[in-house]
Amino acid sequence: MLKRRVFNFLDVSIPGDRYGYLFDQFMIVLIILNVLAIILETVAEINTTYSTLFYRFELFSVVVFTIEYILRLWSCTEDKANNYSHPILGRIKFIFSPMALIDLLAFLPFYLTAFIGIDLRILRILRMLRLLKLSRYSPALTIIWDVFVNQRRALTAAFFVMIIALLFTSSIIYVFESEAQPEKFGSIPDAMWWGLATLTTVGYGDVTPITAGGRIFASITMIIAIGMAALPIGVIATGFSNEISKHEFMVTWRLIAKVPLFSNLDADQIANIASMLAPLRVPHGHTVIKKGEEADSMFFVIAGEVEVKVDPEPIKLRQGDFFGETGILRNTIRMADVVSVTDCQLLELRKDKFNELISIYPELGTHVEQVMESRMAQKPSK
Numbered sequence: 001m002l003k004r005r006v007f008n009f010l011d012v013s014i015p016g017d018r019y020g021y022l023f024d025q026f027m028i029v030l031i032i033l034n035v036l037a038i039i040l041e042t043v044a045e046i047n048t049t050y051s052t053l054f055y056r057f058e059l060f061s062v063v064v065f066t067i068e069y070i071l072r073l074w075s076c077t078e079d080k081a082n083n084y085s086h087p088i089l090g091r092i093k094f095i096f097s098p099m100a101l102i103d104l105l106a107f108l109p110f111y112l113t114a115f116i117g118i119d120l121r122i123l124r125i126l127r128m129l130r131l132l133k134l135s136r137y138s139p140a141l142t143i144i145w146d147v148f149v150n151q152r153r154a155l156t157a158a159f160f161v162m163i164i165a166l167l168f169t170s171s172i173i174y175v176f177e178s179e180a181q182p183e184k185f186g187s188i189p190d191a192m193w194w195g196l197a198t199l200t201t202v203g204y205g206d207v208t209p210i211t212a213g214g215r216i217f218a219s220i221t222m223i224i225a226i227g228m229a230a231l232p233i234g235v236i237a238t239g240f241s242n243e244i245s246k247h248e249f250m251v252t253w254r255l256i257a258k259v260p261l262f263s264n265l266d267a268d269q270i271a272n273i274a275s276m277l278a279p280l281r282v283p284h285g286h287t288v289i290k291k292g293e294e295a296d297s298m299f300f301v302i303a304g305e306v307e308v309k310v311d312p313e314p315i316k317l318r319q320g321d322f323f324g325e326t327g328i329l330r331n332t333i334r335m336a337d338v339v340s341v342t343d344c345q346l347l348e349l350r351k352d353k354f355n356e357l358i359s360i361y362p363e364l365g366t367h368v369e370q371v372m373e374s375r376m377a378q379k380p381s382k
Contacts, residue, residue: 005074010068018303024137027068031137034061034130041124043257058110065107065130072103078268080257103133145146146246149237154239158231162199165228169221170195176214199225252279259300260320261367272360276353280346284350288346289338297350298368304344309337316341325368328354 009020041047045053076084076094084090094100098106105234109126135141147278148155170191178183184207185191194207209218213222255261262270280289280299288299288306300322308315308323327334328351349357358365 001063003075004078006071006080010072010075011079021255028137030061031130033057035128038124038127038324041216061130065103069100069103069107072100076330080270081253090316097299099136101128102136105342106130120154139360143243144238146243147236150237151235154235157234158235161231162228163198166192166195168274169199169217171216173209173221174218176211176217177209178196179212179301180211182211195221198222199228201225201229252277252347255279255302259322259347261300261364265361269361273357277347277349278347280348282338282340282344282346283342286340286344287337288333288344289336291334291337293334295324295332295334296326297348298322298328298354299338300347300349302345302347303342304346306344307339307341309327309339310335322368322371325372329369329372 009023011020022162034057037057040050041054073091073094077087077090079085079090082094082097095104103127108130109123109213113123135145167188170188173194174185174188174191177191178187194209196202197204197207198218201222203222209215245312253270256270256274258278262273265273275298291309301317301319303319306317306323308317323338324334326332358368
């Protein structure tokens, strides 16, 4: 149970997870301060004055990064999404994952300096790799990385087309300009600088054609370059659209995995029901369920606390609990108001989706019915 809590705490925080959010913000600030410290250390006057402070801050950062890495390695077996569940093979797989390698590089150079001599400039470059850790705590940076990874084939194809265009344009401009400007277009490699600046639409202007044929060809190249630049942009835009949809799905997946009712389901089963549940965030004091209304859905508490307004004393429900099941199981109206005591992150399961869910997983429906009967038995009779 403790391992699961540690994993959920270290994992990217979900809306409503206050402590996870604070941890993510702390790590982001720490990483940014580390990068700032590395930059300031290269200023001789500042480094001389504050060298002790820089060293102590570096020591503190290394301790934090080391503890974080050890805890992630210990709790990674709870990560069902990446199949790290095996106590040995799962951890080995985790160690060689891209993000785990970045985490390791964040503190490993510090320990290596105790055994081998490392040039200070190289050490600073290795420490600068800590900036890559931001991708773990920032969903936006994670999406950017995933876009480039998943669209690598399309981007490689676009890059290959650009290389072919660069070779052709450089060769042709060389024919037009080599005699008129031998110092600038004396060879095809020299002409490639102009071709690259033109095809990327940068156009520095330090090298320009002066012959009539060269200028005409340059004009055609500039027009073609506009379309060439759009190739990778279109690929990346499509990738962003796909990744945003995938990210929203993964957020829902993580929310579902935190519900005890679904804790015994494997990754594929959770993925199957992810589309049935909708994330819902409600503010403090919001009436989630109103007494007397038609029961059309039930809710799972992911973070926060809600209060069921029943006599003689309201019932408080917290993370892992669910409510609203009585109405959809018995086809009755709502029996009580349910109000959020704090800001809450919920998962909503509509009545039609609930019926679909229990038809696929009857054991879940049985468990919900048992909880409902237990609650009804505890309810005082009038």
